[in-house]
Amino acid sequence: MASEEVARDVLQRTFVKGGRYWQAVAVLAVVFLLGVVGFILKLGDERAQWGYFAATFSYLFTVAQTAPVVSVALRLAKNHWRRPLARASELFAVVGLFNLLFFIPLLILLPSIEGRNTIWILGVWPSRFYTPHIFDTLALVGLVVLGLLFLWTAAVPDFAAAREQRGGRGRYAFLALGWQGTARQWRIQRALLGLLGGLYFMDVLTTHFLISSDFSMALVPGWVDSIYPTFHALTGLQAAVAVTIVTMFLLRTVGGYREYLPMESFWGLSKILLAMSLMWFYFWWSAFITFWYGRLPVEQNIIQLIMFGPYRPFFIIGFLFCCIFAVGLLIWNPLRKSPAAMAAIAAMILVGGFFDRMRLYVASWSLADTTEHELTKVPAAIWPQVPDLLVIAGGLAGAVLVYMLATRVVPVMSIWEMKELRLYQVPRQLVRRRMLSLGKPE
Amino acid sequence: MANQAVLGLYRTPEAAADAVGNLQQAGIGHNDYEIMTGVPYPEGTFGEPPVRHKLYVFPFMGAMIGLTLAILEGAGTQLAYPLVTGGKPILSVPPIIIISYELTLLGAIVFTVIGIIFESRLPRPALGVYDTRITEGLIGVVCTCPEERVEEVRGLLQRAAAIEVKVGQG
Numbered sequence A: 001m002a003s004e005e006v007a008r009d010v011l012q013r014t015f016v017k018g019g020r021y022w023q024a025v026a027v028l029a030v031v032f033l034l035g036v037v038g039f040i041l042k043l044g045d046e047r048a049q050w051g052y053f054a055a056t057f058s059y060l061f062t063v064a065q066t067a068p069v070v071s072v073a074l075r076l077a078k079n080h081w082r083r084p085l086a087r088a089s090e091l092f093a094v095v096g097l098f099n100l101l102f103f104i105p106l107l108i109l110l111p112s113i114e115g116r117n118t119i120w121i122l123g124v125w126p127s128r129f130y131t132p133h134i135f136d137t138l139a140l141v142g143l144v145v146l147g148l149l150f151l152w153t154a155a156v157p158d159f160a161a162a163r164e165q166r167g168g169r170g171r172y173a174f175l176a177l178g179w180q181g182t183a184r185q186w187r188i189q190r191a192l193l194g195l196l197g198g199l200y201f202m203d204v205l206t207t208h209f210l211i212s213s214d215f216s217m218a219l220v221p222g223w224v225d226s227i228y229p230t231f232h233a234l235t236g237l238q239a240a241v242a243v244t245i246v247t248m249f250l251l252r253t254v255g256g257y258r259e260y261l262p263m264e265s266f267w268g269l270s271k272i273l274l275a276m277s278l279m280w281f282y283f284w285w286s287a288f289i290t291f292w293y294g295r296l297p298v299e300q301n302i303i304q305l306i307m308f309g310p311y312r313p314f315f316i317i318g319f320l321f322c323c324i325f326a327v328g329l330l331i332w333n334p335l336r337k338s339p340a341a342m343a344a345i346a347a348m349i350l351v352g353g354f355f356d357r358m359r360l361y362v363a364s365w366s367l368a369d370t371t372e373h374e375l376t377k378v379p380a381a382i383w384p385q386v387p388d389l390l391v392i393a394g395g396l397a398g399a400v401l402v403y404m405l406a407t408r409v410v411p412v413m414s415i416w417e418m419k420e421l422r423l424y425q426v427p428r429q430l431v432r433r434r435m436l437s438l439g440k441p442e
Numbered sequence B: 001m002a003n004q005a006v007l008g009l010y011r012t013p014e015a016a017a018d019a020v021g022n023l024q025q026a027g028i029g030h031n032d033y034e035i036m037t038g039v040p041y042p043e044g045t046f047g048e049p050p051v052r053h054k055l056y057v058f059p060f061m062g063a064m065i066g067l068t069l070a071i072l073e074g075a076g077t078q079l080a081y082p083l084v085t086g087g088k089p090i091l092s093v094p095p096i097i098i099i100s101y102e103l104t105l106l107g108a109i110v111f112t113v114i115g116i117i118f119e120s121r122l123p124r125p126a127l128g129v130y131d132t133r134i135t136e137g138l139i140g141v142v143c144t145c146p147e148e149r150v151e152e153v154r155g156l157l158q159r160a161a162a163i164e165v166k167v168g169q170g
Helices: A003-015 A019-042 A047-065 A068-076 A083-090 A093-109 A127-165 A171-176 A183-215 A228-253 A263-294 A297-308 A312-330 A339-365 A386-406 A415-424 B013-025 B057-080 B094-119 B132-136 B147-159
Strands: A425-430 A433-438 B003-010 B033-036 B139-146 B164-169
Touching: A003 A127, A003 A415, A003 B132, A019 A047, A019 A386, A047 A093, A047 A127, A047 A183, A047 A228, A047 A339, A047 A386, A068 A083, A068 A127, A068 A183, A068 A228, A083 A127, A083 A228, A083 A263, A083 A415, A093 A127, A093 A386, A127 A171, A127 A183, A127 A415, A127 B094, A127 B132, A183 A228, A183 B033, A183 B094, A228 A263, A228 A339, A263 A297, A263 A312, A263 A339, A297 A312, A297 A339, A312 A339, A415 A425, B003 B013, B003 B147, B013 B033, B013 B139, B013 B147, B057 B094, B139 B147, B147 B164
Parallel strands: none
Antiparallel strands: A425 A433, B003 B139, B003 B164, B033 B139
């Protein structure tokens, strides 16, 4: 497809959505509203009952707010097969705005650090009791702002293209901010993508550290694990790759972007997903073995609480789906080369990831007293009630809904990057085989 | 006398490069012309000099300011509440590392945003001399010059096989 056709085709698909799209939006909106009902029903519950809500928040953060890292990392590595998937992963930044809604009730419910062992020290007023509240909010809001800036920077040339197609007026004129495509603007845009991407990568790791420490580990007296925040971030990266693959597959099959999303993009991501799945075991094992060999009563109680005790079914599902089955399937090259198989494996990892978050967050939030010196008794499991199920369904549906609505405004395929690839790519014949030669400008 | 902007539109990068060459030969400074494309061509494709910018200074400055604030806040807290914890010194680095990292990062982010405003020269309320076909693949070479040189510049741009030349306010 020629460059001009790419722009016309992608913009047309952005402006005009079919009946199936609107049906999906309607269904998601209804499920989201049911989630709101579930949330209202939960108001007044004790803190221990909010574990599934916290798990949903953490899952959305893990999946959606980590997803732009896929684009950031591959862009910094300057590879070309990432071009068709770049925008699909960057667009998850908008879900961060939605997730802030989940963050507010959790901030209210998060107990003061007084009398607890946390990563913070008691400071002076106003941060004396609310240190994590202030700094966690700064980190999360910073991440959302950074994600949106990164998305805008990556999409501004496409907004300008949309502006021209829409007669130079409307929301695209506003979003393009007078972009003309001068050499200086392109240079600044490239520098900004590198800078904002690097900052996003740094901030997403910090936020994983803060969320995992303050919203789960520090709620369990005596749980001191320096590997846990790293495990949290690593599983976030795994989920980010998985959700990008699932999104690509849906865009390819349902969204009509088959021609733009070649097998190579799935194949490239599959190898990263395999590495992440292997590392899942490494990080989990490193944390587990320390507690298991330590055998202090508190250590035994903690591995009971988050792995082998009341939430064992969640742990087993998470462990099998994110690690054992994932590695067992991803080692096969024919599966890695099949977009459908990759989407199925990635979907399995996403399901496993949700169970993993539930066993961590529901367990952490289930403790009534967070100021004990150490965990002496493992409480019974808290199973989800109807409002919890509504909140989970509504939260996930809301995130997908926000993403889908964003695709109405932001082209889901990076038009300028696809056109740029055509500048560097030349078909040529090598003896009897036809192949593509790729120029490297740097 | 007010400056005018002259825009030449080209179908091929070669023609646009010829137009840039013509402008350079006529002694027009590289700050007085711009190349507009719908795709980011590698620097120097049209024979233009590299674009200089100071964007990298902004996050660095922001990071330094953020780090300074974090150290002041952390150390200030330690000195204001001199509680000995675990036999460690009152004033020590490890307890303020998290805040230092976070505020350094936030400072860098805030200043990067300021940098975008300064360096990208966006938003532009009016597009000036521009052609919407640039986003569809045409290449524009726009030259800002005094009114008395407009005809000369128009000729230089036309000579490089421009498909159209437009003149407007610079």
